[in-house]
Amino acid sequence: MNFWQKITGSDMTKEFKAFESRANKLPADYQTAWEKIKANLWPHADLTGRNLMPILDGVLGLLEEAAADGQRVHEVLGDDLKGFCSALAGEEGAITFRDKWRQQLNHTIAKKLGK
Structure with a gap:
């Protein structure tokens, strides 16, 4: 992967298209599960989502x-699809980018308030 692909995310676009073409070959109930898995994994992504690519590939396999x-x-x-996805992304209660931003904001506000 070169610098331009990393900046634009074109390498990830190709991978997502490959994932979707593989998923479209699955039975309908598996396709529904795939959509739910993707929706439950995205909160665990970093800013670019690159950390999820190997996880998504493994789940699709x-x-x-x-x-x-x-x-x-x-x-x-x-039964617990959300728990399954949390286990894939790390452990239950894994810190997401939203959690990191929230902690950073709280730290900055506390610092400004002198606490």
């Missing part, structure tokens, strides 16, 4: 293998 084996989505992912 898991879904492809499970679909090929004939398993149901519920058997693979379980």
Whole structure:
């Protein structure tokens, strides 16, 4: 990846398109689960989202293998999809970029107030 690709994110766009084409080949219930997984993982992304690329690739591989084996989505992912995604992104309560910004803002305000 060169500097221009890193700045513009064009490398990630190509990867996302590849992910979506792979996901479109899955059964409908797996596609629904894929959309929910993406929605639950984005809060754990860094500013660019690059940290999620290997995680998304691994999850999509898991879904492809499970679909090929004939398993149901519920058997693979379980009842707690949000917990599954939190476990993928790190551990429960992992700090997201929003949490970092909130901490930074609180620290700056406390500093200005002299505390």
